[in-house]
Amino acid sequence: MDFYAHSLPDKPEDQWQPLSAHLANVAELAAQRAAYFNAEDWARAAGLLHDLGKYTLPFQERLRGAKPVDHSTAGAQWAVANLDVPEAPIGKLLAYAIAGHHGGLPDGVAEGAGSLEARLTKRLAGLDGGPADPLQGVSLSNPPIKLEKHGAQLSFFLRMVFSCLVDADYLDTEAFMDPDRARWREGRPALAELWPRLEAYLDGLRGKVKDGPLNRRRNQILEACLQAAEMPPGFFSLTVPTGGGKTISSLAFALKHALGHGLRRVIYVIPYTSIIEQNAAVFKTILGDDAVLEHHSNLPMPEPGREEDDPAWQRNRLASENWDSPVVVTTNVQFFESLFANRTSRCRKLHNMVKSAIILDEAQMLPRETLIPCLEALRELAGNYGCSVVLCTATQPVLSDADTFKKAAVHPREIAPDPAGLYQEFRRVEVSKHDGQLGNDELARHLAAEERVLCIVNTRAQARELFLELRGLAGPQGIFHLSALMYPGHRARKLKQIKEALEREGVCRVVSTQLVEAGVDLNFPVVWRALAGVDSLAQAAGRCNREGKLPGMGRLHVFEPQGKIRDSQKVAAQKARGVLRRFPDPLSLEAVRQYFEHLFWQEKDKLDGKGIMTLLEAGVSKLHLPFATVAGLFSYFDSPGEAVLVCPEIEKREAIIAGLRYSPHPGRFARQAQPYTVQLYPHELRGLVQSHDVELIGEGLFPVLVNQELYDDDLGLLVERAGEGGSPQGLYA
16 A cells, blocks of 8 residues: 555645655755764664654554554664664664654653653554665664763754754655745855855945044954954854944854854854844844844734735744754854753754854853853864854853863853953943942932933842832932833833933933843943842943943942842852952953852852753663753743733734634744733732732633733833732633
């Protein structure tokens, strides 16, 4: 009989996709992707075996409408039975990718039926067809990297093979089932086409920029990046102060370095979506919209049903599935969580990280609790997968101490010419420390004495209380509040008002949480900053005298806030106190170096706070690899909790709610809700649900604010006022 991989609705069977063709296509596509890390035969074998279970009568009946059947276990069992030998259990390693190509990479052992061990011992009916030798002479040897029974390396390798398999499977299925959709993926320029575009932009920039000492130094930084691009791939650092032009200089390094060393793409990794949007706009201006993929949660979506009217959005969405673009701009969260993921949707892109120039912007923001796993992943990319990694920041973290970081320590080569001299030349701010704790009343008096001032505090509660204190003291005119209790669009509107007030040189007093520190282009003569890590103080200084137009230095006042400091901030604040005490300039490169050395030394037992590296090593001798467990544990940072829809635009809110409740594809509407959401801590959300101010709607129980009286134009969501009345219960029932 004929065996098929995929059927087509309303088409006769002779137009369905033959299973043999699908297996051959996936094997070849997967092998092409794995060739970049010398694992063609591994990926080819995975492709030939992944749908072996479709050679059964129950699956063929499934194509005609019968109940679903497990078709991925058969190939995994065949691999173990036919490829394992005592000295090289290749079949079991390959079985992880084959068994997981729909549900995700499993744990080796676990309770329940989802582990690889359970799948391999599952009783299956025999195949009803197929070739006697499914691998058709493919010869497999040990993995093409030096594993040395290193669990992290082995897991990384298998995740890369898995990425090649699932991307190939998706693409071949798409090409057969939806060829029009597949054609949307075409048309991205080659990396080599981008260099003339960059050169033309740089030539135009040189013709426009006025001569002066700082512009000459910016040009020296750019030239140093172009020269360093000729160095062999590996780890680099680019230590450039605010205003040094590191965005364009780092892009120039990455593009020239990639072209000179046969790398395939440039990946720009950024901590905040606000910076992504700015940098992506710059890159698109230089390289063209067709060259740059943005992959982050804040991208605006078309109205439901209007996706086909927006070709740019369509192309971006499809490219974001597997990062098939010469330049990718993404978040730290998306990048690092994908490297430890087990789901097919997250892992599809991984093979396209191989042989890339990776720029980590604001590298000091790598989270301490997962710092060692993050560094291990970067070391793998650089050591075994042909990547170059650039740690790009004004406050370079010290990651080279072997006692602190063990095998994860990295030793980057510096690109910037004379970083200490650059710091002094671009220095625009003097730092002063206010002795003793400052209460909100006294702090408000200091702020009221300034016409244009920014104050950054560590908690949302203090930002709210200080704003109200300041408004009561100085009146409402020209006073602004920013915090994560405002949805992103609301914050963007407030930022626009703040920038307009600064341009008018009118009264502008801003109280904000630390969300204003990275990537927000504000320029105040005076900034007050609650005590925090030295890297945070440096970010605050970047909002002060940013354009260097003051007759003298800008002023950054560091103060001790009243009340307890969060446990997560205590050690950083303690080390910052020491730096403030020892150094006349606590933002100097030496001060920053000592801060990070002391911080990481004290925190060294917490740099893998979830024990991910220990987990990866624990079962490697028996090849019990914890893919699903690690994916569940690894989060780039701990968000406050769940996102609550607070959209005040009635028509928009009701359209999203209707989609969440009734659409067969509610995920699309959940993505539409993202620009209108606020993140809440679990206890805050529970209180709002119990008071009926928030309802949980749809099958996914998405939280929606139904009491709009709790959303304030100045303060955002008034969590503390839960239960004070407002909208009737069941408004959206």
